[in-house]
Amino acid sequence: GQNIDQPTEMTATEGAIVQINCTYQTSGFNGLFWYQQHAGEAPTFLSYNVLDGLEEKGRFSSFLSRSKGYSYLLLKELQMKDSASYLCAVRDGDYKLSFGAGTTVTVRA
Amino acid sequence: ETGVTQTPRHLVMGMTNKKSLKCEQHLGHNAMYWYKQSAKKPLELMFVYNFKEQTENNSVPSRFSPECPNSSHLFLHLHTLQPEDSALYLCASSQDPTSGVDTQYFGPGTRLTVL
Numbered sequence: 001g002q003n004i005d006q007p008t009e010m011t012a013t014e015g016a017i018v019q020i021n022c023t024y025q026t027s028g029f030n031g032l033f034w035y036q037q038h039a040g041e042a043p044t045f046l047s048y049n050v051l052d053g054l055e056e057k058g059r060f061s062s063f064l065s066r067s068k069g070y071s072y073l074l075l076k077e078l079q080m081k082d083s084a085s086y087l088c089a090v091r092d093g094d095y096k097l098s099f100g101a102g103t104t105v106t107v108r109a
Numbered sequence: 110e111t112g113v114t115q116t117p118r119h120l121v122m123g124m125t126n127k128k129s130l131k132c133e134q135h136l137g138h139n140a141m142y143w144y145k146q147s148a149k150k151p152l153e154l155m156f157v158y159n160f161k162e163q164t165e166n167n168s169v170p171s172r173f174s175p176e177c178p179n180s181s182h183l184f185l186h187l188h189t190l191q192p193e194d195s196a197l198y199l200c201a202s203s204q205d206p207t208s209g210v211d212t213q214y215f216g217p218g219t220r221l222t223v224l
Contacts, residue, residue, distance in 0.1 A: 004151065008149070030209035031209045031210060033212070035215075040217075040220075041217055042111050042113070042199070042215040042216055042217045042218065043152075043199070043215045044111060044215070045212050045213075045214065048210060048212065050209060050210070087152070089152075091209055091211075095206060095207055095208070095209065095211075096154075097154070097213065098151070098154075099151040099152040100151055101149060101150055101151045102151075
């Protein structure tokens with residue numbers, strides 16, 4: 001199977017920046033996704049990276065380095081509503097999507 | 110609202126019960142998925158349907174039986190479950206699972222408890 005690692009938990013203060021790292025080892029690569037999941041709710045799509053570099057979408061940015069098997073999700077100007085689990089998912093060479101266990105981010109006032 | 114609905118949202122059942130989970134997507138997608146989400150574990154893909162045909166069964170025990178009557182509806186029939194099957198069951202849909210950029214959209218899930 002695929003190997004996708006991300007930290008279990010992170011805590012940050014409102015207004016701060018948090019970076020969630022994801023490393024992966026897959027057979028082939030066809031893109032990396034980040035999802036946000038609030039407790040008791042559906043995972044919702046945040047970003048997709050297939051080429052190296054940074055993709056910015058408002059307060060959220062996602063970075064990819066294919067040679068290093070590494071991505072991060074950057075959350076800026078943290079708000080209380082950003083408290084959620086963040087899932088990293090990788091599509092392999094056979095187009096199969098595998099998920100990491102998720103990183104629970106807690107934003108404190 | 111993601112365009113994918115699931116019912117029921119919560120289900121408690123005994124090990125000898127038979128129940129079904131329902132998923133409906135309103136996005137015009139061709140593929141539908143069942144996932145199992147247990148605490149602190151990655152989402153586990155269970156089944157994939159593309160154009161109503163099952164394209165993937167991820168070694169799921171036969172006590173879970175999927176049904177896809179059309180591209181908009183997906184069911185998961187449950188029978189003789191075990192307590193370790195208690196989890197959040199998520200349904201998702203997407204346009205084309207053979208495309209790299211294909212994005213899956215998830216329903217809110219059914220929280221299943223097996224007593």
